[in-house]
Amino acid sequence: MAESVLSIRDLRVTFQTQMGELCAVRGVDVDIAAGEILGVVGESGSGKSVSFLAAMGLLPATATVTGSVMLDGVELIGAKKKLVRSIRGRLMSMVFQDPLSALNPVHRVGDQIVEMIQSHQKIDETKAFARAVELLEIVGIPQPDERAKQYPHEFSGGMRQRVVIAMAIANNPKVLIADEPTTALDVTVQAQILEVIQRVQQSFGTAVVLITHDLGVIARVADSVNVMYAGRNVESGSVQDLFDHPSHPYTRGLLSSLPQEGIERLVPIAGFPPNMLAPPPGCGFAPRCPHVIQSCNASLPSLVPFEGLMTSCIRADELRIGGLRS
């Protein structure tokens, strides 16, 4: 396996809330190599965003973060604020669902990219502006030199997301984290944005973490996948293995709840995710799992190798033999 540019170990995040301590992330590992696209899927509230916000050092003070986040050999957890700030936007950057939140409405788009470049590089205004125009071109904005002089409100949603991606890649980061970058966009525009992300990954060897709830998006662009549930990775592996023979009942449930041609009745997963103020002691999916047995509730299962995947289901082997796979 290629060396990881981003390596996360036993990441844990808890929030102090009025109702008590909320365990948002409960021991997550991530490995991603240069030029790889890692898809992260999972139930809403499973800790996808929080995991990577923690890696970026972007969580509020109410969050307690432990574990290890190594970026290109540098430990970020517990590191000085100054170091984390110098890395953010330079070695690792993040793109969110709502591009407007990342753009300043009163500044020209080109100037915002220039600012992003100059905050990390000593480079004169003219050169930085030329680079901004080049970046807009890379992300597929027509007439980039003119568009650079316009304001965010003069751009459509899809164009704004391109601008945000241009800003995120302005300093050639090693890792680009995209959190639901296409969720607010139409499918035809989503296809364009996914293509931009793939282009960035292929031309610059950027490692991309793509957080999405859309298994179709994962199938289209991801090389490998982490499936999250209740603050844990429940299954991970290559995209082919995961779709071909998912081992975890949650992954299987997710796949079979999708509408498919020729299927009369959809198969939902009964119940809903656990309350993370008091998560279950064992497998987080156990309360909804059709295959639950007593030992599932005994202790938190860890990921173990299984048929080319890593799975946290202690019954993976039995369920396969039993032919329960959907």
Added chain:
Amino acid sequence: MNMQSQAPLLSVQNLVKNFELRASKGLRKSKRIVQAVSDVSFNVSTGKTLGIVGESGSGKTTVGRSILQLITPTSGRIFFDGQDLTELSFEELRVVRRQMQIVFQDPFASLDPKMTVGTSISEPLVVQGISGDHQDRVAELLDLVGLAPDHARRFPHEFSGGQRQRVGIARALALDPKLIVLDEPVSALDVSIQAGVVNLFGDLQKRLGMSFVFIAHDLSVVRHIADDVAVMYLGKIVEIGNKNAVYNDPSHPYTKALLSAVPLPDPKVERLRHRIMLEGDVPSPVNPPTGCRFRTRCWKATELCAQTEPELVARATGQQSACHFPE
């Protein structure tokens, strides 16, 4: 069967809705008009579902709200059960509104957080002046949507997203409507939960014989649930017909591009698949292109498309599409 029952339950005819925007640019006051829906017609029969899909801003919600007369159409007619709703008085409309309901995307926003779920569900009964203790009806409605009777005493925040959407649906069912407009009813839900709500719509339709107008951006959900599908682009229906015809043999280039852009949950298929990449953005509905509104993004467009607006024409595969150069 008499003639009356064969007429469609809902018939939308030449619906137009323009919104006036008052923008003051410098000293000059300009009046701009958003052509949100431009000459849209379709029918929905009893017990059937029409799906409406299309780009954001294409006018889907405006069509939905016009059907219920929540907004007044600029022109056009909306026949419901043989009556033209655009000609009814406020009082007459109130009576007809019992028969038609709307459910929105956000199950949280549509419920009053300070009201118990039971009170929310019985509210339409109270508004319609139906007297009595509604407890039994509420229990019955909760049962219909797969919730327990004692859920009536709880508050919205005690429910998950999927459950809240069920509550919203129970409320919409309170008056036994013949038609429900569902505007993105599952978009805010997790996939694993969405499936249960989608099943619920199917079950309700079978049991109660109601009709749905199902607005969604998820084409695979629409394919699953709808009988007919209308594809909208910039205020117009570009293609409409039986879902199998539209999905299997799309005739309009926009439909084709839309279907080819939908990501499918199969890496093998996704990696081999040919995708049509549309260039550029949807033009502004304030100033839509002349002729065919899709022509600025269409790879087939010619001079003809800029000059003459194509009309909806029946195709060999059964659906209608509005294109000079159909597939």
